[in-house]
Amino acid sequence: DAKTTQPNSMESNEEEPVHLPCNHSTISGTDYIHWYRQLPSQGPEYVIHGLTSNVNNRMASLAIAEDRKSSTLILHRATLRDAAVYYCILRDVAGKSTFGDGTTLTVKP
Amino acid sequence: KAGVTQTPRYLIKTRGQQVTLSCSPISGHRSVSWYQQTPGQGLQFLFEYFSETQRNKGNFPGRFSGRQFSNSRSEMNVSTLELGDSALYLCASSLNRVEVNNEQFFGPGTRLTVL
Numbered sequence: 001d002a003k004t005t006q007p008n009s010m011e012s013n014e015e016e017p018v019h020l021p022c023n024h025s026t027i028s029g030t031d032y033i034h035w036y037r038q039l040p041s042q043g044p045e046y047v048i049h050g051l052t053s054n055v056n057n058r059m060a061s062l063a064i065a066e067d068r069k070s071s072t073l074i075l076h077r078a079t080l081r082d083a084a085v086y087y088c089i090l091r092d093v094a095g096k097s098t099f100g101d102g103t104t105l106t107v108k109p
Numbered sequence: 110k111a112g113v114t115q116t117p118r119y120l121i122k123t124r125g126q127q128v129t130l131s132c133s134p135i136s137g138h139r140s141v142s143w144y145q146q147t148p149g150q151g152l153q154f155l156f157e158y159f160s161e162t163q164r165n166k167g168n169f170p171g172r173f174s175g176r177q178f179s180n181s182r183s184e185m186n187v188s189t190l191e192l193g194d195s196a197l198y199l200c201a202s203s204l205n206r207v208e209v210n211n212e213q214f215f216g217p218g219t220r221l222t223v224l
């Protein structure tokens with residue numbers, strides 16, 4: 001199975017942009033890249049997903065490298081409520097998901 | 110619309126016992142997936158059920174099993190519990206079968222402790 005690698009932790013100041021990286025060098029051509037986040041004592045929640053092109057939604061942006069071996073989740077203005085563990089996930093054509101270890105984001109006021 | 114609900118939220122069992130966890134998906138959702146979350150292994154996929162049939166299975170021993178009912182509710186069973194089965198078990202539902210590009214909605218999880 002393809003794997004993802006993420007930094008264990010990152011810090012950001014409130015109202016500043018945050019770039020969360022993910023490496024997935026063994027990604028297959030048909031795998032989608034998903035990002036979910038998990039707030040304390042909650043299940044993960046969907047953030048964004050993409051295949052090749054950069055994607056934007058109301059929560060975040062996803063920048064995917066041209067060779068698809070890495071991607072970056074961008075939170076444009078971090079708030080205290082964005083403090084969570086962010087997971088970079090590969091979803092294959094069978095619908096199976098492979099989770100990375102996640103990045104714990106700390107947002108400082 | 111109510112979210113994914115899991116019962117019980119907390120459970121304590123002893124080694125060798127068996128346990129059944131329950132998951133009610135969002136109304137109208139037909140797919141239920143189960144995940145195990147531990148500090149050492151992170152989040153790992155257990156299995157997915159769609160229309161009462163197991164569609165996908167992760168790399169877990171046969172002690173882990175599940176089923177889905179006609180109303181899409183799902184149960185997960187672990188037999189002959191081991192200490193290493195202590196984990197947060199998460200259930201996720203989606204409208205249809207999980208594919209490359211659809212969203213899953215997670216419940217709060219059941220915290221299982223095996224003594």
